Amino acid sequence: MAFLINCPNCGHRNPYEFTFGGECKQAPGQDADMKAWCEYLFFYENMPVFQDEWWYHAMGCGEWLKIRRNIATHEIVEV
């Protein structure tokens, strides 16, 4: 993968060291219906713009990072 993640603990690292944790999404409330849960579990925005997403530094410090990344260009603006 052609970008680096600047881990606050470990510095600039190859994304292969990380596990991708998906988009940051708000879980439905306790009494949401099946439709709301399905949307939450199986659907993604996946728009070619900046999105907030989870990355887990599995082969590093073991911390979950929230990253703001442009998924079209891989530009990362915030860790």
Added chain:
Amino acid sequence: MTGRLPESPTQVLDRTRPLKIFFDGRPIDAFEGDTVASALLAAGADTFSRSFKYHRRRSASCLSGQCGRCTMNVDGRMHVKTCQTAARDGMVVEPQGNLERDTKALADSFSWAMPTGFYYKMFYKPRWFWKRVKETIRAMPGNMGEVKPLAARPQFDAVNLTPELLVVGGGLAGMEAAITAAQAGARVVLAETDPALGGFERFQGDAGHRRAEDSIRRLQQHGTIKVLTSTTVSAIYPDGLAVCVESCGGDEKFVERSHLVRPRAMVIATGTGSMPMLFAHNDRPGVLLPEAAQRLIELWGIEPGKKVLLAGGDDYLARVALQLLDKGVKLAGLVDFRAGGLDEGLGSKLSEQGVRVWNGYTLSGSRGSKRIEGATLAALDGSDTQTVPCDTIVASSGRYPRHKLLGQIGARMVYDPELHFYLPDGLPATHQAAGRLLGLEDPEAIMAQGRLAAAAALQSLGLELAAVEQDARQQLDRAAALQAVALQPMLTENKNKKKTFVCYCHDVSEANIEQAMAEGWDNIETCKRYTTATQGACQGAMCEANFAHLMARKRPELGARVLPTTRPPVASITLGALAAGHHDHPQRSPLHQVQLEQGGQAARMGAWMRVMDFGDQEAESLAVHQAAGICDVSMLGKFRVFGPDAEKLLNRVMTKKVDNLAAGKILYYAACNQGGILIDDGVALKMGDHDYFVTTTTGRAPVTEEWFSRWRREEDWQVWMVNLTETRAGINLAGPRAREVLALLTDADISDTALPFLNWAWLEIAGVSVIAMRMGFVGELSYELLCPSSQAVFLWNRMLEVGEPLGLRPFGLEALNICRLEKGHVVPNVDTDAFTTLFESSFGWMLNRTKTETVGKPILDLIAGDEFTEQVIAFSIEGRSPVADGSLVVNGPRQLGRVTSIRYSPLLGKTIGLALVAPHEDWREGGKVRLWFDGREVEADFAKPPFHDPAGERMKM
């Protein structure tokens, strides 16, 4: 092509070091410095491969790794470009398929049966037809070779580099750029595809050679330039990662090394290549590109042929003619398709030496069978045709920029009709192009432009190199700047278009392209997909410009000669190079070695190496039922979870409630994901206030850690977890005599009243402090003993020592499996899959119905009471059955599921198993489970586990 020319300074051969390679079993003499292809050509080889569709004879035609026609099996590795592979003594080279007697060569005569857009038409209708012919069609392609297992697994290396500047191309411009940047203090990586630096100049006679040597000498004075030869930059990604694949030669342990270069700026100086000429049978062995002819005579001292005809439309070709004459090669003449004809000075030089020049002619075809025997010429005005005998044709439509990497950086190649050349537009400032790639011809200009490019690239990083820049600009002005490098395929109508190949990799002819356009595929992007032209192994290097010109000529209204989009990789790349650097080390338990010494047989199971058995899994399982056994369970995930919010976290991830867990009690829990799918099970022990010890399934420790910490991070809870998996080993002591064994090693009270089932205690066993848990996984009285890893071997051996007289023996994973199947225990992710919910996996009873915060609970509430879509069932077969894990469960023609675990139980005299299946009316007492194994149906009886000790008394003894 036999024998060698006298030695010359440009040659790369070491004639004092002869060597032998074996081609198709025959020994072939070569020298150090030869490539496999040059050795074969020197020995007179003509055919190197057979073409993809029509099985036509093909030969090395570029000798620079571009055309892909020289690929063979080298030392067992397939599709190796022999022109890029150094010959080594004893090398075994084999063609991929039968070169001389290729029975499928008949395909050439039946080319009408494979129309343009073959794949689209073939796969479409009628359906029955495809079914019948697919196997035959799949066996048809040429030069595919046969996959044979390699004696040793090839090794690939990966290296990360972060220089300021990456220079692609080690010719004059590239070297100059590297030197300029190094002088300014930058760290530079210079990648060159050839095994030596020098680029085009390497084979421009003695003068060119001297120029190259001079630059190399100056380059070597800079320690900050890392030179990578035999290295192809195969891709540049949007943020600047360049994947450079080096083919490692000689005694290196690695076959290839992938350099992952992340530079801050780049200079691309990849030069030019020649486009083949379009005439009938332009693919016969004996048709060479001009650079290939130059390389042959200059680098390896090999005559390209006994009578060489040259054809093309630029002065470069005439210079190649003079070069060949100079080395004593006989020429059949030179054909120049330009209306104005050849430069007069060059023309008269050629005629002085008796070379016939045909101005205003072009080639319309070649003749011959195995190799070229002659050529037919046609006057462009149609007034004349001629036949010329020759054994080699050096032909080219003109030179063409090797622009692929520029496209990946975002540049667009724009055709300049004055220059007949493509120039880049829209390069970012950090990425500069230089040298012949920009159409320069004059060496002084090329060098000046290399310096300029480096200065501009570094300037974009904030490094001022004004003086260098000014100087270079002046030199560039003085030199004959941009020169017309003609690329003008002369397209005569007067020839057999069906055998005029545009795309060699996929045998796409001029006629195919005309037909595709007639069918309406007249956009280059759609036409390329329809005909598969430019999509072969050469990735367009041999055909792209011809393809674009051809289309532009047929449809002038399309305007500019657009090139198809370029994408990574620019050259074929091995899977090994892509996978390089991902080192895979299975984990080993602290008890691994001692078990091997005691006869344990190990195998890879997921992330771990595990001991499967000690020679007799059935006897081992019986020992567990009749006396006692010990088994290594160190792979269990083990964690300490503590902190003020520990309960919150555990209540979130576990199906049970942790708050009321009493000291000394074991809490058995399951875990689900947000979809209510069972993902794990394990136990939790309370060690102190807000302090817990948690285990997870074998091998799942890393995933558990990730899962737990995700919830901690989402909620920002004050809780910490420490992974103790590797610091604590685990030994499962099980069997009716387990307590007796333990009593010999401890003074503690281990009676059933002091330490009952599903309780735990800190015990001192043989002086080792252990967490002892009374568990029931194998269905007998059993203790799981978690001890410090460093003391595990000692404890293991002590238990064997005192236990053996009582009938204790070590048991492996297989015996463990037999025992747990006898109890009908379901293992998450083995007997269930990513779609099995908590309820379906028979773990529903473990869900605390009142606790709301459990992950997956909302979904489980919604689906509670729904019909199952799949479920885990148990079955048994009398006696010993050969049915294996993974066999299908069927009902007539319908597949209901699969067997997830099946073993023979010596205790029961039955084969028992679990299956993950769709619901069915037969899953009831007396029902039959039909298994499909080895092509036949095997009947099993539906069963309700446990098979052994249904009341569960034995584990509570």
